[in-house]
Amino acid sequence: MTWYQCGPTVYDESHMGHARNYVSFDVIRRIMTDYFGLKVKQVMNITDIDDKIIRKSIEEKVPFTDIARRYETEFLDDMRRMNVNLPDSITRVSEYMPEIVAFIEQIIKNGFAYESNGSVYFDVKGFGAADDHTYAKLEPTSVNNKEKMAESEGVLTNTEVTQSEKKYESDFALWKKVKPDEPFWESPWGQGRPGWHIECSAMAADAFKKYPIDIHTGGIDLRFPHHDNEIAQSEAYYNCNNWINNFWHCGHLHIEGKKMSKSLKNFITIKTILEEYNARQVRMVFLLHTWSNTMNYSTDKSLPQAVALERKFTEFFRNVEAGIRNSTVKANNQRWNANDEKLSD
DSSP: OEEEEOOOBOSSOOBHHHHHHHHHHHHHHHIIIIISOOOOEEEEEEBOSOHHHHHHHHHHTSOHHHHHHHHHHHHHHHHHHTTOOOOSEEEEGGGOHHHHHHHHHHHHHTTSEEEETTEEEEOHHHHHHSTTOOSOSSOGGGTTOHHHHHHHHOTTOOHHHHHHHOSSTTOEEEEEEOOTTOOOBOOTTOSEEEOHHHHHHHHHHHHHSSSOEEEEEEEGGGIIIIIHHHHHHHHHHHTOSOSEEEEEEEOOEEETTEEOOTTTTOOOBHHHHHTTSOHHHHHHHHHTSOTTSOEEEOTTTHHHHHHHHHHHHHHHHHHHHHHHHHHHHHOOOOSOOHHHHHHHO
16 A cells, blocks of 8 residues: 655744644554554655745755754654654655656646746646646635645745746746755756645655555645645646545644644644653544544643543553453463453453
């Protein structure tokens, strides 16, 4: 079974939203492998070249790789502390430039992308009009959501410039022409760097070598446009109409009913929460909620409830262990007694 997991964009500390996402899918993966005995190959990407990373590197006057490696290391450390099993393979965008360029070239060759002023854009309208192709399979109602589309293009994108380069307003960047002070790579269209969406399509293709991929996971906020654009790119590349068999999206995590945000001062990092509670207690918090639904985290209620539940489980298993030790010492007779029969019922 093949499983591609959208990993973090490493430009800041990991927070409780990340913890919920990766813990939830870790639990599901353990059930699949440990309980059902399924063989799962899981690949996760690290987005280590991105507008937010570049902006932070400019602000701190250090190479973008310094920013990316610092927060990648912290993220992986947080996952280990949260007892999340790491995937079988972790891919970094910066290490897959030849594959990304080749992927874009094939999409152009298939007629679903075009070069414009040193950048390359995906032809959304042309793709949707082609036989056996549908754009925005996951969230078709968001196709005209300009705010989501603009946000996905990156914080350093000049919308006026890109709109003048596109055939249609909904087209999105596969390759971005280099701008001053930005890192870049060589390509047939000139110096530049990949757009956000193309990275996952290209790395998944290289990691699994064939399609359809069984499972693709990520946060609910990635449904559109990120995952819808991934689907379109990959189906344009393969000239197919089914790239992924199952998309699983983890629900939002809200703090006291509000979206987590530094400006609202309700931004809780994994490091901060683990200073007061252990990983098992934090995992209990997430297990008390359906993984795919929005979860409202309450500072006063959520973790105290999880701590109480963890205590119950701990006491239960201690009692079981004590009972096993006592029965082993005191009884050589393996025949069930009345208590055994009652417990069995």
